[in-house]
Amino acid sequence: xxxxxxxxxxxxxxxxxxxxxxxxxxxxxxxxxxxxxxxxxxxxxxxxxxxxxxxxxxxxxxxxxxxxxxxxxxxxxxxxxxxxxxxxxxxxxxxxxxxxxxxxxxxxxxxxxxxxxxxxxxxxxxxxxxxxxxxxxxxxxxxxxxxxxxxxxxxxxxxxxxxxxxxxxxxxxxxxxxxxxxxxxxxxxxxxxxxxxxxxxxxxxxxxxxxxxxxxxxxxxx
Amino acid sequence: xxxxxxxxxxxxxxxxxxxxxxxxxxxxxxxxxxxxxxxxxxxxxxxxxxxxxxxxxxxxxxxxxxxxxxxxxxxxxxxxxxxxxxxxxxxxxxxxxxxxxxxxxxxxxxxxxxxxxxxxxxxxxxxxxxxxxxxxxxxxxxxxxxxxxxxxxxxxxxxxxxxxxxxxxxxxxxxxxxxxxxxxxxxxxxxxxxxxxxxxxxxxxxxxxxxxxxxxxxxxxxxxxxxxxxxxxxxxxxxxxxxxxxxxxxxxxxxxxxxxxxxxxxxxxxxxxxxxxxxxxxxxxxxxxxxxxxxxxxxxxxxxxxxxxxxxxxxxxxxxxxxxxxxxxxxxxxxxxxxxxxxxxxxxxxxxxxxxxxxxxxxxxxxxxxxxxxxxxxxxxxxxxxxxxxxxxxxxxxxxxxxxxxxxxxxxxxxx
Ligand code: SF4
Ligand code: SF4
Numbered sequence: 001x002x003x004x005x006x007x008x009x010x011x012x013x014x015x016x017x018x019x020x021x022x023x024x025x026x027x028x029x030x031x032x033x034x035x036x037x038x039x040x041x042x043x044x045x046x047x048x049x050x051x052x053x054x055x056x057x058x059x060x061x062x063x064x065x066x067x068x069x070x071x072x073x074x075x076x077x078x079x080x081x082x083x084x085x086x087x088x089x090x091x092x093x094x095x096x097x098x099x100x101x102x103x104x105x106x107x108x109x110x111x112x113x114x115x116x117x118x119x120x121x122x123x124x125x126x127x128x129x130x131x132x133x134x135x136x137x138x139x140x141x142x143x144x145x146x147x148x149x150x151x152x153x154x155x156x157x158x159x160x161x162x163x164x165x166x167x168x169x170x171x172x173x174x175x176x177x178x179x180x181x182x183x184x185x186x187x188x189x190x191x192x193x194x195x196x197x198x199x200x201x202x203x204x205x206x207x208x209x210x211x212x213x214x215x216x217x218x219x220x221x222x
Numbered sequence: 223x224x225x226x227x228x229x230x231x232x233x234x235x236x237x238x239x240x241x242x243x244x245x246x247x248x249x250x251x252x253x254x255x256x257x258x259x260x261x262x263x264x265x266x267x268x269x270x271x272x273x274x275x276x277x278x279x280x281x282x283x284x285x286x287x288x289x290x291x292x293x294x295x296x297x298x299x300x301x302x303x304x305x306x307x308x309x310x311x312x313x314x315x316x317x318x319x320x321x322x323x324x325x326x327x328x329x330x331x332x333x334x335x336x337x338x339x340x341x342x343x344x345x346x347x348x349x350x351x352x353x354x355x356x357x358x359x360x361x362x363x364x365x366x367x368x369x370x371x372x373x374x375x376x377x378x379x380x381x382x383x384x385x386x387x388x389x390x391x392x393x394x395x396x397x398x399x400x401x402x403x404x405x406x407x408x409x410x411x412x413x414x415x416x417x418x419x420x421x422x423x424x425x426x427x428x429x430x431x432x433x434x435x436x437x438x439x440x441x442x443x444x445x446x447x448x449x450x451x452x453x454x455x456x457x458x459x460x461x462x463x464x465x466x467x468x469x470x471x472x473x474x475x476x477x478x479x480x481x482x483x484x485x486x487x488x489x490x491x492x493x494x495x496x497x498x499x500x501x502x503x504x505x506x507x508x509x510x511x512x513x514x515x516x517x518x519x520x521x522x523x524x525x526x527x528x529x530x531x532x533x534x535x536x537x538x539x540x541x542x543x544x545x546x547x548x549x550x551x552x553x554x555x556x557x558x559x560x561x562x563x564x565x566x567x568x569x570x571x572x573x574x575x576x577x578x579x580x581x582x583x584x585x586x587x588x589x590x591x592x593x594x595x596x597x598x599x600x601x602x603x604x605x606x607x608x609x610x611x612x613x614x615x616x617x618x619x620x621x622x623x624x625x626x627x628x629x630x631x632x633x634x635x636x637x638x
Contacts (some may be wrong), residue, residue, distance in 0.1 A: 012587075013412060017609075017611035017612035020611045020614075021569075021607070021608070021611065022565070023445075026550075026553070026554055029549070029553045029554060031553055033262045033549065033553040034549070035263065036262050036263070036264055037261045037262055038261070040264050041264070042264055042265045042266055043265065044264075044265050044266050046266070122262070182353065210375050
């Protein structure tokens, strides 16, 4: 309930007699529009000829599949992106990898660019930064089928955009087969040691009274 | 061959030519309307459809694509209107629904016949009036035909069998009724000043003697007539008949394709006729500069070149007034309906009656064609209306009248 004394009523200013004829006010308005008619710069971007400046590094446009330094597809067919995709537009068929350093690779990798909502979840989910969104936004196709990008097309997109937007983590390479104590496993062990020692705040399994809760079983090690 | 050498033959040819010019002007008015809308809003407006697109494409690459400022847009628009599906809703009154756009367009296109486009012309010793028809009541004809424009709107709104359309039609009617009065009274001032209702005689009286245009005798009447022209043609700020925010599309909500285009063309044709009418009544028609006699532009110049020059001047004035129409449209917001009525009944009608009183007094005293009498009279009318305005209460609108009286709160320091 608003108290009466809290109400401040504002009265419209009294308009002068000349302004009540409207003509003086209209003349003022016409002066403003005349100024815009002839003397103001145009704001329009003439699209196909001119393009707006954009941040090429974080724009969420068409996808690409990155290549590792050897030129092979970097994806390891882990299905993380397909699982994360809210639009269900990624379809992967995995196969045994022909190469020594990884178990799987995508035999088919299709993204339906018409169904995609360009949310970037796939990029977030990928453990090896193999899938990325690029700054390309003007893709066209004559049919729906043409807009389903397959693996070759996605790799082509990488080839055409890598100069402007290089792969985020080119270091992620040399994947090891599980069981080999390669660089990857050493790194993982060191990380685990770091979290369990010293810093109590980041130690995730500590309870209130200082007792250490049993760490959950690590499936990878089992 | 003989027929072409009578006034009838000449008039027929002239009618076709002027009709062509007006239709072309209509098409390009729509183009410029969109251009001006763009410019006022810091955009470019339509600039893609090149006139001969081929030429634009054939230019060497280094010039880029040249689009001819989008001059082909009216052609593309016209094609679009012809190719669109023409829907006749099942709930409409079909005969009236079909007649309405035709009435609109026909009425808008026959108005121009009494406009004197270029004085007189002599071809092989024969003197013709550069005017399609020359009735004794030219002025009344154009008033009557102009008012008929609302029939198309009313028929269309009624036949559409749609509440919004009927609202639009009813508004258009009320508006027309209100604004016809100041319009008629303002025109009366011209009639009293010139003592004529034939348009070419009104023209002749403006180019006789000192070349004083009627504009200078009665500037207030000119402004009033100009304002009512906006209302007559349903243009912003008086386009309540089709205001999109309240009435969807007003009377043309149910119309599509070419039938909608006919309403659209009618509006612009009506505007062009109105502009020509205004130019002839008040701004000396084909006379380029007041108070001066220029060779080529005297009434006794009857060569073909003189005729063409005179027509060019008149069309230039029409173009200027069309530009004003558009400029105002993209500046002034639409009036509310009660404001619209207040402007007519409390503003324009008393003011126009005042000017009429000045004109009548002038006629009575024999001073109706003397500037030192009519000009001060007009100024007096403006001063009196300013005085009335300054004494009038603020217009009360909507719920303002129902609010409780202001409470005063001294402890808050509020000055109520
Ligand atoms: S951007 Fe979003 S919607 Fe598109 S493929 Fe990736 S996860 Fe799916
Ligand atoms: S998440 Fe990355 S590695 Fe896994 S399937 Fe998708 S693109 Fe390939």
